Amino acid sequence: MGKKDKSETIKDTEVNETSNQDTQVEEISVEEQLKEELAKEKDKFLRLFAEFENYKRRTSKERIDLFKTASEDVMLAMLPVLDDFERALAHIEDDKEAEELRKGVLLIYNKLLTTLNQKGLEKLEVNAGDVFDADIHEAITQIPAPTDDLKGKIVDVVEKGYKLGEKVIRFPKVVIGQ
Structure with a gap:
């Protein structure tokens, strides 16, 4: 029985050491799992925070753009x-007898134009002889160019163009020489 007791004691010691190692492995793995979960949660938090910041920036920009162009329909x-x-002023200039009428119409026109300019309306400057740019101009028709230097250029401006802030709300309508 002496031998059995020694072998049983050795086996009990080995089992205890093995269980201690298993417990340490389990403790380490639980600790590692918690660290991994913490890292995942931190990552998720950072992504959510960044997404929220992008959302705030985007909505702020959209709100500013909306305020800038809110009056687009009125314009x-x-x-x-x-x-x-402008047509009335051009017609009245031909009539020398209607000088007082021209002054009154010009006064009202300038007041209206000033008010609209204060609200952000800007005239797009286009003149005959300018180079045609499809991004800025709307071509109504092409006519044979009166001179060679007007080929591919603007011959006449039919309707003026305007922009509100940075957005073009009406493209200038032009005639192009071919």
């Missing part, structure tokens, strides 16, 4: 009135 409705004023 588009007022452009034909500006065109009519």
